[in-house]
Amino acid sequence: MKECVLYKKLPEKNVQCIACNHRCVISDGKRGICGVRENIDGKLQLLVYGLIISENVDPIEKKPLYRFLPKTRTYSIGTVGCNFKCDFCQNYEISQLKKIIGNETTPEEIVERAIKTGCKSISYTYNEPTIFAEFVKDTAVFG
Numbered sequence: 496m497k498e499c500v501l502y503k504k505l506p507e508k509n510v511q512c513i514a515c516n517h518r519c520v521i522s523d524g525k526r527g528i529c530g531v532r533e534n535i536d537g538k539l540q541l542l543v544y545g546l547i548i549s550e551n552v553d554p555i556e557k558k559p560l561y562r563f564l565p566k567t568r569t570y571s572i573g574t575v576g577c578n579f580k581c582d583f584c585q586n587y588e589i590s591q592l593k594k595i596i597g598n599e600t601t602p603e604e605i606v607e608r609a610i611k612t613g614c615k616s617i618s619y620t621y622n623e624p625t626i627f628a629e630f631v632k633d634t635a636v637f638g
């Protein structure tokens with residue numbers, strides 16, 4: 496768990512999350528639509544910081560990118576939770592999970608695994624990555 500940076504403090508220990516376009520106003524003890532950003536005593540906390548639910552080495556062509564590092568591999572990671580509720584989601588088992596679970600991982604470990612497996616990039620996937628933006632940023636900065 497880590498304090499979020501993408502939020503505004505409001506009166507009476509309420510907060511407004513600004514990680515995605517929902518702009519959730521969250522009262523103390525409650526979570527936003529994504530289910531992984533919780534107001535704890537007037538501070539927005541990212542409950543899935545460093546908790547990776549799924550990771551895999553994928554061909555870059557599996558991602559919705561065009562002519563980006565063709566014929567390379569990407570290290571794909573994701574957490575539980577999502578700010579979308581898509582009927583067609585192929586990852587709904589993890590993206591819609593209400594329980595906060597995952598394997599504890601640091602940004603440094605993610606970068607090291609990507610390098611060790613020969614990946615040229617890291618993909619934040621399986622859910623909408625804006626919901627764990629603080630972890631994405633810390634991983635990108637380390638890399």
